[in-house]
Amino acid sequence: MYSEKVMDHFSNPRNVGEIEDANAVGTVGNAKCGDIMKIYMKIENDIIVDIKFKTFGCGAAVATSSMATELVKGKSIDEALQLTNKAVVEALDGLPPAKLHCSVLAEEAIRAAIQDYYDKSGIEKKIECSGDCEHCHHTH
Amino acid sequence: MIYLDNAATTKMKDSVISAMLPYFTETFGNASSTYTSAGQAARRAMNEAREKIASLIGATARELYFTSGGSEADNWAIKGVALKNKDKGNHIITTTVEHHAVLHTCQFLEKQGFEVTYVPVDEFGMVSPEDIKNAITDKTILVSVMFANNEIGTINPIAEIGGICKEKGVYFHTDAVQATGAVEIDVEKMNIDLLSMSAHKFHGPKGVGALYIRKGVKIENLIHGGAQESGRRATTENVAGIIGMAQALSEACENMQEKTKKLVQMRDYIIDTVLREIPYTRLNGHREKRLPNNTSFCFRYIEGESLLLSLDMLGFVVSSGSACTSGSLDPSHVLLGIGLPHEIAHGSLRASLSEFNTKEEIDAFLKALPPIVQRLRDMSPLYEGVEGKE
Structure with missing residues:
Protein backbone atom coordinates (compact mmCIF):
# COMPACT_ATOMS: atom_id res chain seq x y z
CA MET A 1 0.00 0.00 0.00
CA TYR A 2 2.83 2.45 0.81
CA SER A 3 5.87 3.19 -1.34
CA GLU A 4 9.33 2.23 -0.14
CA LYS A 5 10.07 5.92 0.46
CA VAL A 6 7.04 6.25 2.73
CA MET A 7 8.05 3.14 4.66
CA ASP A 8 11.59 4.46 4.95
CA HIS A 9 10.43 7.82 6.31
CA PHE A 10 7.99 6.07 8.61
CA SER A 11 10.52 3.65 10.08
CA ASN A 12 13.44 6.12 10.12
CA PRO A 13 11.78 9.50 10.37
CA ARG A 14 14.09 12.51 9.92
CA ASN A 15 14.00 15.41 12.35
CA VAL A 16 11.84 13.86 15.06
CA GLY A 17 11.73 15.67 18.36
CA GLU A 18 11.41 19.11 19.88
CA ILE A 19 13.52 22.25 19.76
CA GLU A 20 13.75 23.79 23.19
CA ASP A 21 14.47 27.32 22.03
CA ALA A 22 12.24 27.17 18.96
CA ASN A 23 10.97 30.53 17.79
CA ALA A 24 8.28 29.01 15.60
CA VAL A 25 5.85 26.29 16.62
CA GLY A 26 2.82 25.17 14.65
CA THR A 27 0.25 22.50 15.44
CA VAL A 28 -2.44 21.31 13.06
CA GLY A 29 -4.97 18.50 13.03
CA ASN A 30 -6.83 17.10 15.99
CA ALA A 31 -6.86 13.95 18.04
CA LYS A 32 -10.47 13.22 17.21
CA CYS A 33 -9.62 12.73 13.55
CA GLY A 34 -6.56 10.71 14.38
CA ASP A 35 -3.75 12.98 13.25
CA ILE A 36 -1.87 15.86 14.82
CA MET A 37 1.35 17.39 13.55
CA LYS A 38 3.47 19.73 15.58
CA ILE A 39 6.41 21.47 13.92
CA TYR A 40 9.19 23.27 15.77
CA MET A 41 11.51 25.64 13.92
CA LYS A 42 14.52 27.69 14.74
CA ILE A 43 14.52 30.60 12.33
CA GLU A 44 17.54 32.90 12.01
CA ASN A 45 17.74 35.71 9.44
CA ASP A 46 14.70 34.32 7.67
CA ILE A 47 16.39 30.94 7.29
CA ILE A 48 15.03 27.77 8.88
CA VAL A 49 18.26 26.65 10.51
CA ASP A 50 16.67 23.80 12.43
CA ILE A 51 13.35 21.98 12.30
CA LYS A 52 11.83 19.12 14.29
CA PHE A 53 8.42 17.51 14.38
CA LYS A 54 6.16 15.39 16.51
CA THR A 55 3.27 13.56 14.98
CA PHE A 56 0.35 11.54 16.26
CA GLY A 57 -1.06 9.67 13.32
CA CYS A 58 -0.81 6.92 10.79
CA GLY A 59 2.21 5.83 8.78
CA ALA A 60 1.53 8.42 6.08
CA ALA A 61 1.21 11.20 8.65
CA VAL A 62 4.62 10.37 10.09
CA ALA A 63 6.23 10.01 6.66
CA THR A 64 4.80 13.28 5.30
CA SER A 65 5.94 15.13 8.44
CA SER A 66 9.41 13.70 8.04
CA MET A 67 9.61 14.51 4.34
CA ALA A 68 8.19 18.01 4.75
CA THR A 69 10.79 18.88 7.39
CA GLU A 70 13.53 17.53 5.11
CA LEU A 71 12.30 19.66 2.24
CA VAL A 72 12.32 22.96 4.14
CA LYS A 73 15.32 22.50 6.38
CA GLY A 74 17.96 25.14 5.59
CA LYS A 75 15.56 26.98 3.29
CA SER A 76 14.36 30.54 3.60
CA ILE A 77 10.90 31.28 4.92
CA ASP A 78 9.75 32.31 1.46
CA GLU A 79 11.02 29.08 -0.02
CA ALA A 80 9.33 27.08 2.73
CA LEU A 81 6.06 28.82 2.04
CA GLN A 82 6.29 27.58 -1.55
CA LEU A 83 6.17 23.98 -0.35
CA THR A 84 3.03 22.28 -1.59
CA ASN A 85 1.47 19.08 -0.43
CA LYS A 86 1.95 17.83 -3.97
CA ALA A 87 5.70 18.26 -3.67
CA VAL A 88 5.67 16.25 -0.44
CA VAL A 89 3.67 13.48 -2.09
CA GLU A 90 5.98 13.42 -5.11
CA ALA A 91 9.06 13.29 -2.92
CA LEU A 92 7.56 10.24 -1.21
CA ASP A 93 6.87 8.52 -4.56
CA GLY A 94 3.14 8.90 -4.03
CA LEU A 95 0.55 8.22 -1.33
CA PRO A 96 -2.65 6.17 -1.43
CA PRO A 97 -5.65 8.45 -2.23
CA ALA A 98 -7.11 8.04 1.26
CA LYS A 99 -3.86 9.38 2.71
CA LEU A 100 -3.47 12.53 0.64
CA HIS A 101 -4.94 14.60 3.47
CA CYS A 102 -1.83 13.77 5.49
CA SER A 103 0.32 15.65 2.99
CA VAL A 104 -2.03 18.62 3.21
CA LEU A 105 -1.58 18.50 6.96
CA ALA A 106 2.20 18.57 6.56
CA GLU A 107 2.05 21.64 4.34
CA GLU A 108 -0.31 23.30 6.79
CA ALA A 109 1.93 22.48 9.75
CA ILE A 110 4.88 24.23 8.09
CA ARG A 111 2.72 27.26 7.37
CA ALA A 112 1.30 27.31 10.89
CA ALA A 113 4.82 27.32 12.34
CA ILE A 114 5.88 30.21 10.11
CA GLN A 115 2.72 32.12 11.02
CA ASP A 116 3.66 31.60 14.66
CA TYR A 117 7.09 33.05 13.90
CA TYR A 118 5.50 36.11 12.26
CA ASP A 119 3.16 36.57 15.23
CA LYS A 120 5.93 36.22 17.79
CA SER A 121 8.30 38.52 15.92
CA GLY A 122 5.66 41.19 15.44
CA ILE A 123 5.66 40.76 11.68
CA GLU A 124 2.22 41.67 10.46
CA LYS A 125 1.76 39.04 7.82
CA LYS A 126 -1.04 36.56 7.46
CA ILE A 127 -0.34 33.39 5.56
CA GLU A 128 -3.29 32.35 3.48
CA CYS A 129 -4.35 28.78 3.83
CA SER A 130 -3.85 27.12 0.51
CA GLY A 131 -4.91 23.73 1.75
CA ASP A 132 -8.27 22.12 1.87
CA CYS A 133 -9.35 22.88 5.41
CA GLU A 134 -12.01 20.21 5.45
CA HIS A 135 -9.27 17.70 4.96
CA CYS A 136 -6.71 19.11 7.31
CA HIS A 137 -9.15 19.94 10.15
CA HIS A 138 -7.14 23.12 10.50
CA THR A 139 -8.99 25.72 12.48
CA HIS A 140 -8.09 29.33 11.82
CA MET B 1 5.73 -14.20 9.99
CA GLU B 254 -12.96 -31.92 18.94
CA ASN B 255 -11.37 -31.50 22.37
CA MET B 256 -12.77 -28.00 22.48
CA GLN B 257 -12.42 -27.71 26.24
CA GLU B 258 -8.77 -28.63 26.13
CA LYS B 259 -8.01 -26.23 23.27
CA THR B 260 -10.00 -23.48 24.94
CA LYS B 261 -8.00 -23.92 28.10
CA LYS B 262 -4.74 -23.49 26.20
CA LEU B 263 -5.99 -20.48 24.27
CA VAL B 264 -7.37 -18.80 27.38
CA GLN B 265 -4.02 -19.28 29.09
CA MET B 266 -2.19 -17.64 26.19
CA ARG B 267 -4.80 -14.90 25.90
CA ASP B 268 -4.64 -14.05 29.59
CA TYR B 269 -0.86 -14.12 29.48
CA ILE B 270 -0.92 -11.50 26.73
CA ILE B 271 -3.51 -9.38 28.50
CA ASP B 272 -1.74 -9.49 31.87
CA THR B 273 1.68 -8.80 30.40
CA VAL B 274 0.58 -5.93 28.17
CA LEU B 275 -1.38 -4.20 30.93
CA ARG B 276 1.53 -4.62 33.33
CA GLU B 277 4.33 -3.61 30.96
CA ILE B 278 2.76 -0.78 29.02
CA PRO B 279 1.28 2.20 30.87
CA TYR B 280 -1.70 4.20 29.58
CA THR B 281 -3.19 1.06 28.10
CA ARG B 282 -6.68 -0.34 28.37
CA LEU B 283 -8.17 -3.72 27.60
CA ASN B 284 -11.22 -3.54 25.32
CA GLY B 285 -14.03 -5.97 25.94
CA HIS B 286 -14.97 -8.11 28.89
CA ARG B 287 -12.17 -9.59 30.97
CA GLU B 288 -13.72 -13.07 31.34
CA LYS B 289 -16.73 -13.26 29.05
CA ARG B 290 -14.64 -13.03 25.91
CA LEU B 291 -13.59 -15.29 23.07
CA PRO B 292 -10.70 -17.55 24.08
CA ASN B 293 -8.56 -16.19 21.25
CA ASN B 294 -9.23 -12.45 21.45
CA THR B 295 -7.13 -9.66 22.90
CA SER B 296 -7.91 -6.02 22.15
CA PHE B 297 -6.19 -2.97 23.55
CA CYS B 298 -6.08 0.79 23.21
CA PHE B 299 -2.73 2.46 23.69
CA ARG B 300 -3.15 6.12 24.50
CA TYR B 301 -1.34 8.89 22.62
CA ILE B 302 -0.61 6.77 19.54
CA GLU B 303 -2.49 5.79 16.43
CA GLY B 304 -3.30 2.21 15.49
CA GLU B 305 -2.12 2.12 11.90
CA SER B 306 1.42 3.17 12.74
CA LEU B 307 1.42 0.54 15.46
CA LEU B 308 0.23 -2.08 13.01
CA LEU B 309 2.80 -1.03 10.39
CA SER B 310 5.61 -1.12 12.93
CA LEU B 311 4.65 -4.61 14.02
CA ASP B 312 4.25 -5.71 10.43
CA MET B 313 7.80 -4.62 9.63
CA LEU B 314 8.96 -7.02 12.32
CA GLY B 315 6.78 -9.80 10.94
CA PHE B 316 3.84 -9.62 13.36
CA VAL B 317 0.41 -9.59 11.76
CA VAL B 318 -2.28 -7.92 13.89
CA SER B 319 -5.17 -5.56 13.21
CA SER B 320 -6.49 -2.22 14.38
CA GLY B 321 -9.80 -0.41 14.46
CA SER B 322 -8.29 3.00 13.82
CA ALA B 323 -9.78 5.34 11.23
CA CYS B 324 -6.75 4.87 9.02
CA THR B 325 -7.40 1.17 8.79
CA SER B 326 -11.17 1.43 8.49
CA GLY B 327 -10.96 3.62 5.41
CA SER B 328 -13.04 6.40 6.95
CA LEU B 329 -12.39 9.34 9.22
CA ASP B 330 -13.95 7.59 12.19
CA PRO B 331 -12.42 4.82 14.23
CA SER B 332 -14.27 1.55 14.71
CA HIS B 333 -17.97 1.79 15.58
CA VAL B 334 -17.42 -0.96 18.14
CA LEU B 335 -14.86 1.07 20.10
CA LEU B 336 -17.07 4.15 19.90
CA GLY B 337 -20.01 1.91 20.85
CA ILE B 338 -18.38 0.95 24.15
CA GLY B 339 -18.02 4.65 24.91
CA LEU B 340 -14.39 5.33 24.03
CA PRO B 341 -13.56 8.85 22.86
CA HIS B 342 -12.21 9.09 19.30
CA GLU B 343 -8.65 9.84 20.34
CA ILE B 344 -8.41 6.68 22.42
CA ALA B 345 -10.25 4.51 19.90
CA HIS B 346 -7.68 5.52 17.26
CA GLY B 347 -4.97 3.72 19.21
CA SER B 348 -6.45 0.25 19.10
CA LEU B 349 -4.80 -3.06 18.43
CA ARG B 350 -6.30 -6.52 18.17
CA ALA B 351 -4.19 -9.66 18.43
CA SER B 352 -6.23 -12.81 17.91
CA LEU B 353 -4.86 -16.30 18.39
CA SER B 354 -5.35 -19.75 16.97
CA GLU B 355 -4.29 -23.20 18.08
CA PHE B 356 -1.28 -22.82 15.75
CA ASN B 357 0.24 -20.07 17.89
CA THR B 358 3.01 -21.06 20.28
CA LYS B 359 4.24 -19.65 23.56
CA GLU B 360 7.48 -18.67 21.76
CA GLU B 361 5.54 -16.59 19.26
CA ILE B 362 3.61 -14.87 22.02
CA ASP B 363 6.81 -14.13 23.92
CA ALA B 364 8.36 -12.64 20.79
CA PHE B 365 5.28 -10.45 20.33
CA LEU B 366 5.27 -9.33 23.95
CA LYS B 367 8.94 -8.45 23.65
CA ALA B 368 8.49 -6.46 20.44
CA LEU B 369 5.40 -4.50 21.45
CA PRO B 370 6.51 -2.26 24.35
CA PRO B 371 9.44 -0.58 22.51
CA ILE B 372 7.25 0.04 19.48
CA VAL B 373 4.57 1.70 21.59
CA GLN B 374 7.25 3.75 23.34
CA ARG B 375 8.85 4.83 20.06
CA LEU B 376 5.51 6.03 18.71
CA ARG B 377 4.71 7.80 21.97
CA ASP B 378 8.05 9.56 21.92
CA MET B 379 7.08 10.81 18.49
CA SER B 380 3.60 11.91 19.55
CA PRO B 381 2.78 15.51 20.52
CA LEU B 382 -0.03 14.14 22.71
CA TYR B 383 2.51 12.35 24.89
CA GLU B 384 4.48 15.52 25.68
CA GLY B 385 4.58 16.07 29.39
CA VAL B 386 2.64 12.90 30.12
CA GLU B 387 5.55 10.62 30.88
CA GLY B 388 6.04 9.75 34.50
CA LYS B 389 2.77 11.28 35.57
CA GLU B 390 0.90 8.04 36.11
Missing part, protein backbone atom coordinates in the same frame (compact mmCIF):
# COMPACT_ATOMS: atom_id res chain seq x y z
CA ILE B 2 3.93 -14.49 13.31
CA TYR B 3 0.24 -14.48 12.54
CA LEU B 4 -1.95 -12.95 15.25
CA ASP B 5 -4.95 -11.96 13.17
CA ASN B 6 -7.07 -15.09 13.43
CA ALA B 7 -10.26 -13.11 13.98
CA ALA B 8 -9.79 -11.81 10.42
CA THR B 9 -9.14 -15.19 8.90
CA THR B 10 -7.32 -18.40 9.70
CA LYS B 11 -4.84 -20.69 8.05
CA MET B 12 -6.44 -23.78 6.55
CA LYS B 13 -5.49 -27.07 8.10
CA ASP B 14 -3.77 -29.64 5.91
CA SER B 15 -6.37 -32.21 6.91
CA VAL B 16 -9.10 -29.85 5.70
CA ILE B 17 -7.38 -29.38 2.35
CA SER B 18 -6.92 -33.14 2.01
CA ALA B 19 -10.60 -33.70 2.68
CA MET B 20 -11.52 -31.16 -0.02
CA LEU B 21 -9.13 -32.18 -2.79
CA PRO B 22 -11.06 -35.18 -4.22
CA TYR B 23 -14.06 -32.90 -4.76
CA PHE B 24 -12.15 -30.71 -7.20
CA THR B 25 -10.97 -33.55 -9.43
CA GLU B 26 -12.40 -37.04 -8.86
CA THR B 27 -15.81 -36.22 -7.45
CA PHE B 28 -16.32 -32.97 -9.27
CA GLY B 29 -19.88 -33.72 -10.44
CA ASN B 30 -22.70 -31.26 -9.94
CA ALA B 31 -24.38 -32.21 -6.69
CA SER B 32 -27.73 -31.30 -8.17
CA SER B 33 -27.31 -33.55 -11.23
CA THR B 34 -29.02 -36.48 -9.60
CA TYR B 35 -28.68 -38.79 -12.59
CA THR B 36 -24.90 -38.91 -12.80
CA SER B 37 -22.93 -41.04 -10.41
CA ALA B 38 -20.36 -38.28 -9.97
CA GLY B 39 -23.13 -35.89 -8.99
CA GLN B 40 -24.69 -38.36 -6.60
CA ALA B 41 -21.41 -39.01 -4.85
CA ALA B 42 -20.93 -35.29 -4.42
CA ARG B 43 -24.45 -34.97 -3.12
CA ARG B 44 -23.97 -37.75 -0.60
CA ALA B 45 -20.78 -36.20 0.69
CA MET B 46 -22.47 -32.81 0.92
CA ASN B 47 -25.37 -34.20 2.89
CA GLU B 48 -23.02 -35.92 5.28
CA ALA B 49 -21.28 -32.60 5.75
CA ARG B 50 -24.62 -30.94 6.39
CA GLU B 51 -25.51 -33.50 9.03
CA LYS B 52 -22.13 -33.16 10.66
CA ILE B 53 -22.25 -29.38 10.92
CA ALA B 54 -25.88 -29.35 12.03
CA SER B 55 -25.18 -31.86 14.79
CA LEU B 56 -22.32 -29.71 16.09
CA ILE B 57 -24.70 -26.81 16.79
CA GLY B 58 -27.60 -28.93 18.03
CA ALA B 59 -29.61 -28.62 14.81
CA THR B 60 -30.91 -31.08 12.24
CA ALA B 61 -29.52 -31.32 8.71
CA ARG B 62 -32.73 -29.99 7.18
CA GLU B 63 -32.28 -26.73 9.07
CA LEU B 64 -28.82 -25.96 7.71
CA TYR B 65 -28.35 -24.04 4.45
CA PHE B 66 -25.00 -23.40 2.87
CA THR B 67 -24.09 -19.90 1.75
CA SER B 68 -21.08 -18.09 0.31
CA GLY B 69 -20.02 -16.95 3.78
CA GLY B 70 -21.02 -15.07 6.90
CA SER B 71 -22.10 -11.87 5.19
CA GLU B 72 -24.52 -13.67 2.91
CA ALA B 73 -25.93 -15.58 5.87
CA ASP B 74 -26.48 -12.33 7.77
CA ASN B 75 -28.07 -10.65 4.74
CA TRP B 76 -30.32 -13.62 4.14
CA ALA B 77 -31.43 -13.95 7.76
CA ILE B 78 -32.31 -10.27 8.17
CA LYS B 79 -33.66 -9.37 4.73
CA GLY B 80 -35.36 -12.74 4.40
CA VAL B 81 -37.23 -12.48 7.71
CA ALA B 82 -38.05 -8.80 7.15
CA LEU B 83 -39.57 -9.38 3.71
CA LYS B 84 -41.51 -12.49 4.64
CA ASN B 85 -42.95 -11.07 7.86
CA LYS B 86 -43.65 -7.48 6.94
CA ASP B 87 -47.38 -8.04 7.29
CA LYS B 88 -46.77 -8.83 10.97
CA GLY B 89 -44.58 -5.86 11.69
CA ASN B 90 -41.77 -3.68 10.45
CA HIS B 91 -39.57 -3.44 13.51
CA ILE B 92 -36.13 -5.00 13.89
CA ILE B 93 -33.87 -4.86 16.95
CA THR B 94 -30.11 -5.14 16.80
CA THR B 95 -27.13 -3.61 18.61
CA THR B 96 -24.74 -0.74 17.89
CA VAL B 97 -21.68 -2.99 17.73
CA GLU B 98 -22.71 -5.60 15.17
CA HIS B 99 -20.60 -6.52 12.17
CA HIS B 100 -21.25 -4.33 9.14
CA ALA B 101 -22.92 -7.29 7.42
CA VAL B 102 -25.72 -6.85 9.97
CA LEU B 103 -25.59 -3.07 10.45
CA HIS B 104 -25.53 -2.17 6.77
CA THR B 105 -28.30 -4.68 6.04
CA CYS B 106 -30.42 -3.05 8.74
CA GLN B 107 -29.64 0.41 7.35
CA PHE B 108 -30.68 -0.81 3.91
CA LEU B 109 -33.98 -2.05 5.34
CA GLU B 110 -34.56 1.30 7.04
CA LYS B 111 -34.52 2.85 3.58
CA GLN B 112 -37.18 0.35 2.56
CA GLY B 113 -39.49 1.49 5.37
CA PHE B 114 -38.48 -0.83 8.19
CA GLU B 115 -37.76 0.55 11.64
CA VAL B 116 -34.61 -0.52 13.40
CA THR B 117 -33.70 -0.08 17.06
CA TYR B 118 -29.95 -0.13 17.69
CA VAL B 119 -29.64 -1.17 21.32
CA PRO B 120 -26.47 0.24 22.93
CA VAL B 121 -24.02 -1.97 24.80
CA ASP B 122 -22.21 -1.49 28.10
CA GLU B 123 -18.56 -0.47 28.52
CA PHE B 124 -17.52 -4.07 27.89
CA GLY B 125 -19.48 -4.34 24.67
CA MET B 126 -22.15 -6.53 26.20
CA VAL B 127 -25.82 -6.16 25.44
CA SER B 128 -28.30 -6.38 28.31
CA PRO B 129 -31.14 -8.90 27.79
CA GLU B 130 -33.34 -6.47 29.71
CA ASP B 131 -32.67 -3.76 27.12
CA ILE B 132 -33.62 -6.15 24.33
CA LYS B 133 -36.79 -7.07 26.19
CA ASN B 134 -37.73 -3.44 26.66
CA ALA B 135 -37.13 -2.67 23.00
CA ILE B 136 -39.57 -5.32 21.78
CA THR B 137 -42.91 -3.94 20.61
CA ASP B 138 -45.91 -5.59 18.99
CA LYS B 139 -44.35 -4.58 15.66
CA THR B 140 -41.06 -6.39 16.29
CA ILE B 141 -40.38 -9.28 13.92
CA LEU B 142 -36.68 -9.95 14.49
CA VAL B 143 -33.94 -9.53 17.06
CA SER B 144 -30.37 -9.86 15.75
CA VAL B 145 -27.58 -9.91 18.33
CA MET B 146 -24.07 -11.13 17.63
CA PHE B 147 -22.89 -14.16 19.59
CA ALA B 148 -19.41 -12.70 20.15
CA ASN B 149 -17.89 -9.45 18.97
CA ASN B 150 -15.30 -9.65 16.22
CA GLU B 151 -13.22 -6.72 17.44
CA ILE B 152 -13.28 -6.91 21.21
CA GLY B 153 -14.28 -10.54 21.71
CA THR B 154 -17.09 -9.99 24.21
CA ILE B 155 -19.57 -12.87 24.38
CA ASN B 156 -23.21 -11.89 24.75
CA PRO B 157 -25.78 -13.63 26.98
CA ILE B 158 -27.25 -15.37 23.95
CA ALA B 159 -29.33 -17.99 25.77
CA GLU B 160 -31.04 -15.31 27.87
CA ILE B 161 -31.83 -13.21 24.83
CA GLY B 162 -33.04 -16.33 23.03
CA GLY B 163 -35.35 -17.08 25.96
CA ILE B 164 -36.81 -13.58 25.86
CA CYS B 165 -37.40 -13.77 22.10
CA LYS B 166 -39.10 -17.13 22.43
CA GLU B 167 -41.34 -15.84 25.19
CA LYS B 168 -42.26 -12.79 23.11
CA GLY B 169 -42.72 -14.75 19.90
CA VAL B 170 -40.04 -12.82 18.00
CA TYR B 171 -37.47 -14.47 15.76
CA PHE B 172 -33.92 -14.43 17.11
CA HIS B 173 -30.93 -14.31 14.77
CA THR B 174 -27.35 -14.41 15.94
CA ASP B 175 -24.25 -13.68 13.91
CA ALA B 176 -22.03 -16.45 15.29
CA VAL B 177 -19.22 -15.99 12.77
CA GLN B 178 -16.63 -15.45 15.50
CA ALA B 179 -18.13 -17.93 17.95
CA THR B 180 -18.62 -21.01 15.80
CA GLY B 181 -15.94 -23.56 16.53
CA ALA B 182 -14.64 -21.40 19.38
CA VAL B 183 -17.35 -21.78 22.01
CA GLU B 184 -20.18 -24.26 22.54
CA ILE B 185 -23.30 -23.52 20.57
CA ASP B 186 -26.64 -25.24 20.96
CA VAL B 187 -29.46 -23.66 18.99
CA GLU B 188 -32.04 -25.64 20.94
CA LYS B 189 -30.87 -24.80 24.44
CA MET B 190 -30.15 -21.20 23.45
CA ASN B 191 -33.44 -20.69 21.61
CA ILE B 192 -31.73 -19.46 18.47
CA ASP B 193 -33.93 -19.31 15.36
CA LEU B 194 -31.29 -18.25 12.85
CA LEU B 195 -27.51 -18.46 13.10
CA SER B 196 -24.78 -17.33 10.70
CA MET B 197 -21.37 -18.97 10.41
CA SER B 198 -18.33 -18.78 8.16
CA ALA B 199 -15.81 -21.56 7.48
CA HIS B 200 -12.64 -19.50 7.12
CA LYS B 201 -12.83 -18.37 10.75
CA PHE B 202 -12.18 -21.91 11.99
CA HIS B 203 -9.41 -23.10 9.65
CA GLY B 204 -11.79 -23.91 6.82
CA PRO B 205 -11.87 -22.46 3.31
CA LYS B 206 -12.96 -18.93 2.37
CA GLY B 207 -16.13 -18.46 0.34
CA VAL B 208 -18.35 -20.85 2.26
CA GLY B 209 -20.60 -20.42 5.25
CA ALA B 210 -24.02 -21.44 6.43
CA LEU B 211 -27.27 -20.14 7.80
CA TYR B 212 -29.15 -22.23 10.32
CA ILE B 213 -32.88 -21.67 9.91
CA ARG B 214 -35.06 -23.28 12.56
CA LYS B 215 -37.81 -25.42 11.09
CA GLY B 216 -40.95 -23.35 10.68
CA VAL B 217 -39.25 -19.93 10.54
CA LYS B 218 -40.84 -17.86 7.79
CA ILE B 219 -38.10 -16.47 5.60
CA GLU B 220 -37.89 -15.21 2.01
CA ASN B 221 -35.18 -16.39 -0.36
CA LEU B 222 -32.25 -14.10 -1.05
CA ILE B 223 -30.66 -15.79 -4.08
CA HIS B 224 -33.22 -16.80 -6.68
CA GLY B 225 -32.61 -19.34 -9.41
CA GLY B 226 -32.23 -23.10 -9.32
CA ALA B 227 -33.67 -25.48 -6.76
CA GLN B 228 -30.50 -26.05 -4.74
CA GLU B 229 -30.63 -26.08 -0.95
CA SER B 230 -34.20 -27.40 -0.95
CA GLY B 231 -35.22 -24.57 -3.23
CA ARG B 232 -34.14 -21.91 -0.77
CA ARG B 233 -30.80 -20.83 -2.13
CA ALA B 234 -29.87 -21.04 -5.79
CA THR B 235 -26.28 -21.56 -7.01
CA THR B 236 -24.43 -24.75 -7.83
CA GLU B 237 -23.23 -26.09 -4.52
CA ASN B 238 -19.64 -25.37 -3.48
CA VAL B 239 -19.11 -29.04 -2.70
CA ALA B 240 -15.40 -28.93 -1.91
CA GLY B 241 -15.93 -25.86 0.26
CA ILE B 242 -18.79 -27.50 2.12
CA ILE B 243 -16.75 -30.66 2.72
CA GLY B 244 -13.88 -28.48 3.98
CA MET B 245 -16.19 -26.57 6.28
CA ALA B 246 -17.54 -29.76 7.85
CA GLN B 247 -14.05 -31.16 8.32
CA ALA B 248 -12.82 -27.90 9.85
CA LEU B 249 -15.74 -27.54 12.24
CA SER B 250 -15.47 -31.17 13.35
CA GLU B 251 -11.83 -30.63 14.19
CA ALA B 252 -12.54 -27.31 15.90
CA CYS B 253 -15.16 -28.93 18.12
